[in-house]
Amino acid sequence: MSDLPEFTIRVDHNPHLPAGGRETHAIIGVEATGEASASAGAGPAGPVTEAAEIIIIDASGSMSYSGKMAAAKRAAKAALNVLRDGVHFAVVAGANQPRMVYPQGRRLAEVSAASRRDAANAVSRLDAAGGTAIGSWLRLADELFTDHPHALRHTILLTDGKNQHETERDLDKALAQCSGRFVCDARGVGTDWDVAELRKISSALLGSFLDVPDPQDLEDDFREMTAMAMGKRVADVVLRVWTPQHAEVRFLKQMVPVVEDLTDRRTGTGLIGDYPIGAWGNEDREYHLCVEVPAGDIGRQMRAAWVKLIVPGTRDDPAERELAAGNVLVEWTDDEAKSTRINGRVAHHTGQSELAEAIQEGLEARRVGDEETATARLGRAVVLAGKVGNEQIAGLLDRVVDVIDLESGTVRLKRDVSKADEMSLDTRSVRTVRTAQRVEPESHPGTRATRPESRGEG
Incomplete structure (x- = not known):
């Protein structure tokens, strides 16, 4: 190692x-530093870690609208082009039951110029029909990873809808089965999916989740996710x-x-x-x-x-x-x-944690019609976003509330808020910014790096 x-x-x-x-x-x-692996198609810059990648594309009937399926196909092909030679991979179509797009049979193929081309051709033939049962998609991914227990196992999951064709208990059982087995980055395209559902999936599987309101943005997003997965080394x-x-x-x-x-x-x-x-x-x-x-x-x-x-x-x-x-x-x-000195980085991250909670609580109150709580919590979020310097969140809050007084957090709920803006604020509430300057550690020593070859103490 x-x-x-x-x-x-x-x-x-x-x-x-x-x-x-x-x-x-x-x-x-x-922090992890060191020589990174090479990208697809190039010779490795150093020892290459075994990797396995599964791309799951929602192929339910609703994907045939608003250009979502065409964009998903382009995105899947973009991801295939980033996979480096030798990686094991599969493309899965999700519906009421998942089905293999590539390769044929319930297994992973090895990336080569030929398999990358064949997989892209198979993706081109993908059509949209059926419902959404995400737990069954994840269970298939877990099965496909079984023969590669030592690989870096990563899944991209794209959906445009709610998990309507299996019970919540079915999804929870699937997440319990897959937890610790592979990482899953989840993406919701359009505005008909459930933020809390994808948050739960990505949280259980140690991945990210993000909204993609415009299907045209999927291609770049898939390319970036796959490149990040190929850069993992442990x-x-x-x-x-x-x-x-x-x-x-x-x-x-x-x-x-x-x-x-x-x-x-x-x-x-x-x-x-x-x-x-x-x-x-x-x-x-x-x-x-x-x-x-x-x-x-x-x-x-x-x-x-x-x-x-x-x-x-x-x-x-x-x-x-x-x-x-x-x-x-x-x-x-x-x-x-x-004893009363406040560490800058502790204060910064305490504010970011409170910011995420205030947004999620405010949006939930807004959804159930509790305008008083929604106004108070989103007003608090406006103040916190300014304090921690999270400009992206501040911009998203501006689409949901009118700020009357920034310093006090006095706001008024906007009446006409697009579903996409509300979902973006909810989804991105947990995405944080770093402190503007790194704060020097306190005087007590005790931090050290350990070379990877050394052994732990159990």
Whole structure:
């Protein structure tokens, strides 16, 4: 596994707690760097990680309207052109039951010039008929991935409608089956799909989800998603958090690139909890960790958390690997200036988390006719969007509310709001912006990078 990126962990927080203080907040920045793999058709720039890709295209009857099917075909072909030679792949049509578009038979094919051409021809013949049963599409993807357990397994799922032809329980069972087995990036085209449904799917399968109101934008989006998937180099990374006795992780949230609460995904018992964070290439992400510790005496120092990045072992190689580690250290002080200092990055991400909640709560209140709550929550969102510098969200809010006073968050709900604008605001509420400047870590040491070859401590 010497071809893995080099990972580093950076911890930003105020380590000083007041007398009796128990709760500490830290931003855990994770960065992976190193030589990236080559793109499709070129010789590899370094060792190439085994990969498997499945493209699932909604082929229900509604896809035949508004140019959606034609755009989906172009998008699928664009994705095929990005797949590098040697990757295993399939194209699946989703309806009441999924069916193989390419290859024939329930298996994955290997990318070559010939198979890429044959797959594109098969996509050209795809037509739209039937209903929508997304859980069955995902179960087929899981079956197809079975023969490639060590590959970086990624799925693109496109739909234009709600999951009407199976029960919610069927979808939940499919997500439980597929969770941890592959990553799924979901896209909704048009305005007849369900934001909460795609959010649930992408969250369970550690992927992204996004609205594509204009079908013409699908081609570029598919090309970008596939390129990102081809750039991944290590699958199934785990963020391991150790806390001392009588301490507790209150929450762990991914904050960059999107807000995603990971708290309930913890596995493990006792002092150590593992949180799955998916596949990685050359990229960086940020996490907000909140730990509650037993109160200490003035002057006492302790490690509130020990954070590690782990690649779990496999059946063929059971030894797990530690990629990086960092400490969250605290010290109790009677110096009020130290204990009340607000870490800039913690404050920034706290605001972004509240922003996402305010938008989603405001839109839900608007949908059920509770205008008072909708006005209050969306007004709060306007204030927060300005504070964290999220200009995209601020622009989307302008399409839903009229801002009367920016500083106080006084707004008026617009009466005529397009469904596409409302869905875009809901979908993109969790997409965050980084701090304008990187804040230097506090004086406590404890962050380090670990070479991929080193072993974890179990």
